[in-house]
Amino acid sequence: MAEVPTLEFLRDQLRRARKTRGLSQEELGRLLNYSASSVSAMEIGPHQLSADYLARFDKVLETGGLFVGLLELIRQQAEPDWFRPWGEIEREAVALRWYDPAVVPGLLQTEAYARAMLQAGPPLAEAQIEKRVLARMARQEILAREEPPQLVAVLDEQVLRRQVGDRATMHGQVEHLRGLADHSHVQVRIVPAETPWYGGLAGPFVLARLAEGTEVAHLDNQLRGHTVDGPNDLASLGRRWETVAGEALPRRQSARLIEEVAKSWI
Known part of the structure; x- marks a missing residue:
C-alpha cells in the first residue's frame, strides 16, 4: 500500500x-x-x-x-476509521441538531481549542495531532458553503467555563461562538449552570437529517463513536433532544450569556 x-x-x-x-x-x-x-x-x-x-x-x-x-x-x-461513515453523513446533511454537555462541538471549535483538546487526550504524536486538527477544521467547511446545513447546537454552560488550553484559547473559542450568532444557519443555545440535573447530561449526541428526509444519529463514548439509524433509537434521541432544547435559553439570551462568559476569559 x-x-x-x-x-x-x-x-x-x-x-x-x-x-x-x-x-x-x-x-x-x-x-x-x-x-x-x-x-x-x-x-x-x-x-x-x-x-x-x-x-x-x-x-x-x-x-x-x-x-x-x-x-x-x-x-x-487523519480521521479514525470509525468516524468516516459519519463524516460522509455530516457532509450530506441538510440539518444537524447537536447536544454536548462537556465540550464545544467539533464543527464549532477553533483551531487552538481543537489542538488543546487533542493534546489533553490519549497520547498522540505531534504530527498525528496536527493531522487531526487539520481534519477537524476541514469538516467546518460545510458551514461556509453556498447551501450550508442548518445547525442547532445546545451546550451546557459548563462547556463555556471549563478551561481547555490556556485562557487565551478559551477567550478565542467563546468569542468564536458569539460570532456565530451573526449566521442565520447556526444557532448556539446554552443550558444555564443553575439548571438541575436533566436527562441530556448522560452524554452527547447528534441528529442529522438528509435531503430525502432520512434521519441518522451519532453517539460518542470513551473509545469511539458510532452511528445509529434504528427507529426506536432515533425516537428515543428525538425525545432526549426535546428535553435538552427545552432546558436551553432562547437564542438571544444564549448570545448574551456567551458574551458575558467571553469577557470572563480576558
Missing part, C-alpha cells in the same frame, strides 16, 4: 514548486492575494494549511489540483 503523504511533505512540495517557478514568497503572495508572511506560514508552519490557499496555488501555478488533492488525502487518513 502506498504511504500517505504527511503535512511536512506537502509543505516541502509547496516550497519546491514555488522555487521551481523562480518566485519569491513576496511574488507568490501577490499572485495569490496572500501576504508573504502567510506564504511562509503555509510552507513552514505552524499554522494550518488552508484549502483556499492551495486552490489558488493550484490555479496560479497550473498544478492541476495536485495540492488540493494531497490535502484531501491527508485529511481522510
